[in-house]
Amino acid sequence: MSTADTTPTGSSPVASLAQVGTARVKRGMAEMLKGGVIMDVVTAEQAKIAEDAGAVAVMALERVP
Numbered sequence: 001m002s003t004a005d006t007t008p009t010g011s012s013p014v015a016s017l018a019q020v021g022t023a024r025v026k027r028g029m030a031e032m033l034k035g036g037v038i039m040d041v042v043t044a045e046q047a048k049i050a051e052d053a054g055a056v057a058v059m060a061l062e063r064v065p
Contacts, residue, residue, distance in 0.1 A: 023049075030055065031054065
């Protein structure tokens, strides 16, 4: 096995390419999981998006852990 085939524990070749998800991606994820998902939100706007996407319960947090 060459060193190019291994990655350190807890990392991946894609990790360095990670970017913050767009609102479209986040809404899409919420829509895929609708019908019983509790969504952690920080703002009223996020709560509204979760509700519109079909979340049946929303947990408002001071900050996301």
